[in-house]
Amino acid sequence: MEHSTLKIEGMTCMGCVRSLTNALSALPGVSHVAIDLESGIAKVDHNAAMTSLDALGDTIEGAGFELA
Template sequence: MEHSTLKIEGMTCMGCVRSLTSALSALPGVSHVAIDLESGIAKVDHNAALTSLATLSEAIEGAGFELV
């Protein structure tokens, strides 16, 4: 299990947090997502063999946000 801490830009409200949490949680191998709106930090626990950092980045961008 890999623990990734990601800085994300573009979130403005709890709706953004819910949307992004849903997008990341739907990826294969993701077991836990915790996002702090104020700091823009997402902590994601995932199986690196199933979900790479590139896949996480694509999901973030697909949800309308930017990985910094």
């Protein structure tokens, strides 16, 4: 299990947090997602063999946010 900490820009409300949490949680191998709106930090626990950092970044950008 890999623990990734990602800085995300563009989130403005808890709706953004819920939307992004749902998108990241739907990826294969993702077991836990915690996003802090104020700091813009997402902590994601995932199986690196199933979901790479690139896949996490693509999902974040696909949801309309930016990986900082």
